[in-house]
Amino acid sequence: MNYSSISDLGQSMMLRRQGAGLKTTLAHLTNELTTGERSDLSGHVRGEFGPxxxxxxxxxxxxxxALGRESVDLRVTGIQTSLEAMQGAISTFGTDMLAAASLEQSDVLDAKLASxxxxxxQVTAYLNTQLSGEFLFSxxxxRQQPLPDGATILSHVRSIASGSSGPADFMTQIDAWFGDAGGGFExxxxxxxxxxxxxIALSDTLSVGLPFKAxxxxxxxxxxxxxxxxxxxxxxVAVTAAEKRSLxxxxxxxxxxxxxALIDMQRDTGVTQGLILEASIAGGVERAVLEAAKSKITGVDQYEAASALEAVQFQVEALYVLTARTSQLRLMDYLR
Structure with a gap:
């Protein structure tokens, strides 16, 4: 029968190598248990990183x-807020003018027109609303302000009024100034x-526009x-009382x-806000699916990692005990 033996130095080196290997494994497992990510991802996927x-x-x-949706949602919210403010600025003003015009009381009519x-x-200021240095209605x-202030617009209308020959001519010029292509307003x-x-893309399949301009x-x-x-x-404008009421x-x-029309714009803007919300929800669901798939590749099972860590800890403790006992051996103990 043949016997083989390992020298004390060889045995010591073998124990050290085993200890170093166990310590490395212990560090990897501890890191995986702490982070939830695999330490040796390349080894796990066998170099196949395509998926x-x-x-x-x-x-x-x-x-x-997601970043684009945040930006457009901020702008759409600003547009909706401005539209609501504009509606508030003119709310009931039309009906008030109609009611006052139906009465033959000039003081009541003047009181309604005073504002x-x-x-x-106010309306001009809301149309000039900007967020982060960008105008919403341009x-x-x-980067370009869509309108001057209200006083400037009113000064143009005053000039038209002063040069008109009467209420009919004034209205003709005003309609052309505000409505014609290439007219004064433009x-x-x-x-x-x-x-x-x-x-403006919200996802791969959905995009929206911001159609409202000043x-x-x-x-x-x-x-x-x-x-x-x-x-x-x-x-x-030089007008009679009857002409004034008619105008x-x-x-x-x-x-x-x-x-x-402002209410209809608010409705359409609300639809856009709903589309942004739907796209955000769909994007969140897709992200959760992709994150779960990625976790299957890069993540570790916490229970398995904990069990493996416990097993390695036991091996390390056993190695320490074996090393300690081996280091205490003496020749006299061996010869007995």
Whole structure:
């Protein structure tokens, strides 16, 4: 029978190697249990990182969409707030003008018209709303202020009134100034772009636009009729009492229609907010699915990791005991 033996030095080196290996394994398992991530990912996937790379690309894509949704949601919320404020500024003003025009009491009519100029300034300020240095109602030219202040717009209307030959001529010129392509409003007042923002991606399959601009018909009508009421209130147009009531009545009807248009805009903006919310929910669900798939590749089972760690700890303790006993052996003990 052949016997093989290991020298004391060889045995010591073997125990050290085993101890170092167990310590490395212990460190890996401790790290995995703490972080929930595999320490040797390359070994686990056997060098095949394609599926993991695909998952990470998809997650980065979702991050991009989420960031875009946050930005557009902020803008849409600002637009909705501005529309609500505009409606509040002109709320019941049209019906008040109609009611006052139906009475043959000039003092009552003048009292109702007295707030027209301030309402014009309020609406203009809301159309000039900006967030993070970008204007909400300038179309794609978000760095350009869409309108001057209300006083500037009113000064243009006063000039038209002073040069008109009567109420009919005044209204003809005002309609052309506010409504015609290349008219005074477009060339002297509106500073935004003619193109609205569109095609803003919320996900791979869904996009929205921000269609409202300060030169939209509803806004022009609101500004025009508030300016008409303000100029009439100031006596800027030479009119009889009957003509005054007629002009105010027409302006009141137009203001009622403009307020309805603002309400419709709020409805459409609410639909956009709903689409953003739906896209955010869908994006969250997709992210959860992708994260779960990624975790199956990069993550560790906490129970298995804890069991393996406990087993290695037992081996380390056993090795320490064996090393201690081996180091205490003496030749006399061996010869007995």
């Amino acid at each position: 993991l790379a695909g998952l990470e690309r998809s997650l980065r894509r979702l991050d991009g969409f 027209a100029a301030s309402r014009l300034s 179309g794609v030219a978000t 060339t002297l007042v509106y500073g935004g772009d003619a193109v609205a923002q569109s095609g 030169d939209d018909a509803a806004f022009r009508a609101t500004l025009k009729n508030l300016a008409i009421a303000a100029v009439i209130s100031e006596g800027g 105010v009545s027409d302006a009141g009807l137009a203001m009622i229609a403009a307020e309805k």
